[in-house]
Amino acid sequence: MMSESNKEGAALNQVDQQLIPGQSARFKKQIEFILEVDKLKHVLRQTILMDRSRRENSAEHSWHVALLVFLLAEHSKETDIDLLHVMKMLVIHDLVEIDAGDTYCYDDKGRQDQHQREEIAADRIFGLLPADQAAEFRALWDEFEKRETAESRFANALDRVQPLLHNYFTDGQTWQENNINSRQVHARMRPVKAGAPDLWDYVNTLIDDAVGKGFLAG
Amino acid sequence: MMSESNKEGAALNQVDQQLIPGQSARFKKQIEFILEVDKLKHVLRQTILMDRSRRENSAEHSWHVALLVFLLAEHSKETDIDLLHVMKMLVIHDLVEIDAGDTYCYDDKGRQDQHQREEIAADRIFGLLPADQAAEFRALWDEFEKRETAESRFANALDRVQPLLHNYFTDGQTWQENNINSRQVHARMRPVKAGAPDLWDYVNTLIDDAVGKGFLAG
DSSP, X not given: OOOSSOOHXXXXXXXXXXXXXXXXXXXXXXXXXXXXHGGGGGOEEEEEOTTSSSEEEHHHHHHHHHHHHHHSGGGOSSOSOOXXXXXXXXXXXXXXXXXHOOOOTTOHHHHHTHHHHHHHHHHHHHTTSOHHHHHHHHHHHHHHHHTOSHHHHHHHHHHHHHHHXXXXXXXXXXXXXXXXXXXXXXXXXXXXXXHOHHHHHHHHHHHHHHHHTTSSBO | OOOOSOOHHHHHHTOOGGGSGGGOHHXXXXXXHHHHHGGGGGOEXXXXXXXXXXXXXXXXXXXXXXXXXXXXXXGOSSOSOXXXXXXXXXXXXXXXXXXXXXXXXXXXXXXXXXXXXXXXXXXXXXXXXXXXXXXXXXXXXXXXXXXXXXXXXXHHHHHHHHHHHHHHHTTTHHHHHTTOBHHHHXXXXXXXXXXXXXXXXXXXXXXXXXXXHTSSBO
C-alpha cells in the first residue's frame, strides 16, 4: 500500500499558489518549507533508542533536546539566557542533514568536509524560506555552530548530553560497534563543560563508570 | 543485533544515584524523565509521512509543530503572545500518549474515555519530575487542553494544521483508509479558526480542493 519511492519532490510541486490565501508568495514558501523539513524524519543517526529497537532519527533527536532546554535550564552555566532562542536553535540545528546526512561524530574522514557540505545544504534549505526568515534561520544555525553566545553554548551542551545518555543507558552498544574509546567520548563532550558544568560532572562520571563496567574502552 | 524486547524499564532502574553529582534526588528525577520520554518515539499516529513510506510517531510530530511556532508566528490571531510558552506546550503536549496511546481524532469510541485515560497518564508521567517541574509541566498540558489562553489557541491551531497538510499532500490516503468525510475534517479543524484565521482560510480551501479532486468524501 505504501510506496517505497520518495514522492516528496512531487508533493512540493503540488503547492498550488492558486489555493494560497491572497495567493501570497510568502505563505507559499512557508508551506513548502513545512513539507521539505518533513525529510528530517528520514535522517538516521548512529544513536539507538533507549529500548535498543532501532536507530534514532534527527527529528526525534531534535524534539528530545528541545524538551531538555526547559527541563534542564537550571543547569545552564549562564542562567540569564533566552530559552526561546535556545529552543529555536535546537529545533532547526539538524535541518542541514536533509541534504548533508548525519555525520557520525567519530567519523574523522566524514568530518573533514562536513562543514562544507552543511554550508551548501544550509544555502539550499534555508533559501526556501521568505528572505527575512531565511536570514533568521541561517543566523540561528550559524550561532549554534560557532558556540560564541551563552545560548549556543547551552544548546550545544544539550546536543552532546542527549546521545551520551542514550549510549550509556544502552550499555554502550554504539560505542562498541564503532570501537570508540573514552578519550574520544571525552573530547566529544568538551562543549558540555562550557555550557552546563553540572552536566559535565555527570558526563565524566558516566564515562568512567562505562569504562569500569567494560562497555567503553579506556 | 538489536533486541525486540522493551528494555526501557530496565534502563530506568539503572539510574544510579551514586553516580549523580551530589547524589541529588532532583537531578536523578530529571535524568529518569529524559529516559522515560524516549518512549514517545514509539507512539505511532495515523498520519503518514509526506513520502508515504510509514506512519509518523508523536515525537516527530511534536518536533514538526514546535518548528511551526516560529515559522508561522505571524499567523497567530493574537500576535503579542509568549512563543516560548507555546513551544513548551507543544513539546510536551503528547507525552500522555506514552501510556494512553495516540487516539485517532475520528475514533468516536476511543475518544469517549480519552480524557480520562490521559489524565491518569499525566499523573504518572509528570509525577516522575521534581514537584515544581511536575506542576509546571502539568499546568502546560492542562492549558493546552483547555484552549482558554491565546498561547494555547495558537498551539492547538498548529497541532491541527500539521496533520491536515500531511493528509492533503499525500492525496488523503489516511482519510480514505478510514472513510473520513469533509464534515468530519471541518469539525476537527475548528480550533484553527480561533488560533490562526489565515491558516483557517487555507485549511478550508484545501478541504474543498480535496473534495473536488475526489480524495476526500464530500
